[in-house]
Structure formats: structure tokens, C-alpha cells
Amino acid sequence: MPQVLARAQPSVVTVLVAGGNGSGVVYTADGLILTNEHVVRGASDVEVAFADGRRVPGTVTATDPVTDLALVQPDRRDLPPAEFRTDLPQVGTLAVVVGSPLGFANTVTAGIISGLHREIPGSAVQSQALVDLIQTDAPISPGNSGGALLNAAGEVIGINVAYIPPQAGAVALGFAIPAATAVDIADQLQRSGRAQHAYAGLVPVPITPEIAAQLGLGDLEGVIVAAVAASGPAEQAGLAPGDVVTAVDGEPTPTPEDFLAALRPHSPSDVLTLTVTRPGQREREVELTLVDRPVTSNP
Numbered sequence: 001m002p003q004v005l006a007r008a009q010p011s012v013v014t015v016l017v018a019g020g021n022g023s024g025v026v027y028t029a030d031g032l033i034l035t036n037e038h039v040v041r042g043a044s045d046v047e048v049a050f051a052d053g054r055r056v057p058g059t060v061t062a063t064d065p066v067t068d069l070a071l072v073q074p075d076r077r078d079l080p081p082a083e084f085r086t087d088l089p090q091v092g093t094l095a096v097v098v099g100s101p102l103g104f105a106n107t108v109t110a111g112i113i114s115g116l117h118r119e120i121p122g123s124a125v126q127s128q129a130l131v132d133l134i135q136t137d138a139p140i141s142p143g144n145s146g147g148a149l150l151n152a153a154g155e156v157i158g159i160n161v162a163y164i165p166p167q168a169g170a171v172a173l174g175f176a177i178p179a180a181t182a183v184d185i186a187d188q189l190q191r192s193g194r195a196q197h198a199y200a201g202l203v204p205v206p207i208t209p210e211i212a213a214q215l216g217l218g219d220l221e222g223v224i225v226a227a228v229a230a231s232g233p234a235e236q237a238g239l240a241p242g243d244v245v246t247a248v249d250g251e252p253t254p255t256p257e258d259f260l261a262a263l264r265p266h267s268p269s270d271v272l273t274l275t276v277t278r279p280g281q282r283e284r285e286v287e288l289t290l291v292d293r294p295v296t297s298n299p
Contacts, residue, residue: 004096005108007154011082012147014049014100015039015058015072023099023147024048024072025156027186031079033072034186035146036161037063037129040070048074051106062189066197066293067177068129068161069185070146082148085155086180088134089113095136097160097174099147111138111172118175119257120162124204131261133175134158140174149176158182181264198266199293201232202239204256215242215279221254222246222277237288239276246283247275268292 011026015035022039026032033048040046040060048058058074089095090113097109115135123130136149140163149158158176188195204223211217211224225243228234239245245253248262249272266272270290277283 001096001108001110004150004152004154005098008082008096008148008150008156009098009106009108010051010080012051012098012106013074014103014105015146016047016049016055017043021100021103021143022145023143023160025082025146025148025159026079027071027081028190029079029081031074031077032061032190033058033074034159034182035070035072036159037065037068037070039146040072046072048072048076049100049105050076050079062193064185064189064195066128067181067185067195068127069159069177069182069189069195071186071189082156083154084179084183085151085153085157086178086183088116088178088180089151089157091115094152095138095157096150096152097136097138097140097144097147098150099144099160101139101141101143103143107144109139111136114173117261119255119261120164120175121255121257124256124260128260129177130162130175131257132178132181132264133161134178136174136176137172138174139172144174155179156182194295196268197293198263198268198270198290199232200234200263200272200288200290201229202234202245203227204245204253204259206255207244217244217279220244220246220277221252223253223256223259233288233291237274237286239274239286239288242278244277245274246277249273250275263290266290 024033024035063070164170164173
């Protein structure tokens with residue numbers, strides 16, 4: 001463990017904003033910091049504290065709320081960039097979290113990789129970011145957001161983003177954005193200031209028992225199309241409010257989070273096959289061509 005920290009800890013920083021703090025990871029040799037969008041939300045200027053004790057001003061250069069990632073440029077360049085490992089870790093392998101929980105800088109916790117491709121139930125109502133995540137039992141607390149999830153070699157395998165608190169009945173349920181997603185989005189933000197995302201042009205909502213009873217859906221699992229964007233991909237594919245999407249490319253989508261996770265690995269212009277049904281009608285397959293997500297839109 002000391003060798004892991006010696007390699008990675010100088011590349012993990014604290015990001016201080018008005019009223020709180022988060023963590024970040026040095027991404028490039030010129031000092032660019034990768035962190036969570038929710039850490040810097042609403043701020044253009046921040047302060048960045050380093051493992052050697054120095055603090056300097058920083059500027060938020062780009063953000064991506066869809067994946068909850070952001071870039072910060074500090075007024076310092078002599079920084080060691082972290083090494084990112086973009087293939088997914090194996091479940092059961094060592095996981096090390098480095099960050100600043102509750103303001104305690106350079107805090108280290110450890111555990112294992114508990115699961116892959118996780119979605120936080122109910123998160124789609126508030127955010128599209130909390131899907132296709134790495135799950136770990138290494139303790140994560142407020143302030144760890146944006147910090148590093150490391151493997152046994154000291155490589156960054158994820159950017160810590162969320163945890164389920166004990167008052168919700170959870171024990172050691174933390175989540176990180178996979179390094180592959182973080183690197184892809186960071187590179188796009190660095191090049192153009194924005195990231196592209198696959199856009200289906202529909203609003204998925206869960207099938208509650210009340211809705212199932214009202215529409216006569218029985219035990220059907222899927223997401224109901226609550227709305228479609230005018231002239232968007234879903235409308236052009238023939239979908240309409242009230243349709244139920246039960247699968248994407250043959251993979252079941254029992255929740256809105258599952259539907260969002262199915263979109264995450266795709267790019268604009270990709271074609272998806274949606275399995276769709278509607279009360280009183282036969283199941284059908286619909287081809288939907290994704291486009292680049294508008295700046296303000298639903299999935």
C-alpha cells in the first residue's frame with residue numbers, strides 16, 4: 001500500500017469552492033485537473049490544494065453534467081499527471097480511494113472492487129451521470145468526489161462520484177466513473193470545451209404498480225416513454241408517449257437507469273434496436289438512429 005500511495009498521492013488534489021470542497025486528479029503534464037462537475041457547479045474560480053501543502057487559484061475550463069466531469073486549470077504547472085488504466089478492473093481486486101473527505105486532505109481508504117456496470121436506483125430522475133459505474137466497498141464520504149479510485153499498481157481506474165449513505169441502510173456502497181469514460185470525456189472537453197453524447201429524444205419513466213394497474217401492463221418490465229422530442233430520433237423512429245421500451249439491442253431495460261446505461265457506450269449516428277410494446281398491441285422492434293445530444297435536453 002505505501003508504494004501505491006507514493007506513486008499516486010502527489011497527483012491527487014483538493015478542490016475548494018465556496019461552502020465546501022471536493023477532490024481532483026492531475027490529468028495532464030501542464031497541470032490540468034479532472035474532477036466532478038458537481039464539485040465545481042456554479043463556480044468559475046476555485047482554489048486547488050496539493051499534496052505538498054501549496055494552494056493556488058484555479059479556473060474551471062469546461063464541464064459536462066451528463067457524466068458529472070469537469071476540468072480545472074490551476075495556476076501551477078509543475079505537477080505529475082496520474083496514470084489512467086482504461087480497461088475495467090476485475091471484481092474482487094484491490095481498490096484504494098484517495099481524496100479529501102470532509103476536508104481531511106490526502107485521506108486514504110481501501111477495499112475491493114465490489115461490482116461493475118452499476119446504476120444507482122432512482123438516480124435518473126435527477127441525473128444521467130449515475131449509470132455504468134464501478135462499485136467499491138472502500139469508504140467514500142462527502143469531499144471524496146472527483147478523487148481517485150486506484151488499483152494495486154497506483155493507476156487511476158475511476159473517478160469517485162457518489163456513495164449511498166448509512167441512513168439509507170447501506171454499508172460501504174461507493175461508486176466511481178470508470179477511467180475509460182473519464183478519459184474520453186476529459187479529452188473531448190480539452191479539445192472543444194464540450195462532450196458529445198448519444199441522444200434518443202425520449203423521456204423514460206419507471207413502471208410503478210399504480211401505472212401498471214392503470215394501463216393493464218401486468219408484470220411487464222420496461223420503461224414508459226413519457227414524452228418524445230419534436231423531430232427527435234424517437235419520434236422519427238415512430239415512438240410515442242405511452243410506448244413501453246423493454247430492451248435495447250436485446251438487453252432488458254427494466255428501469256430508466258438501465259435505459260440510460262444502454263445509451264452510455266454509444267455515439268451519435270449509432271443505430272439501436274429497441275423492443276417496444278403498448279397495451280393492446282403486439283411487441284415490435286424499432287430501429288432508432290442516435291444523434292448528438294443537444295445542450296439542454298432529456299435522454
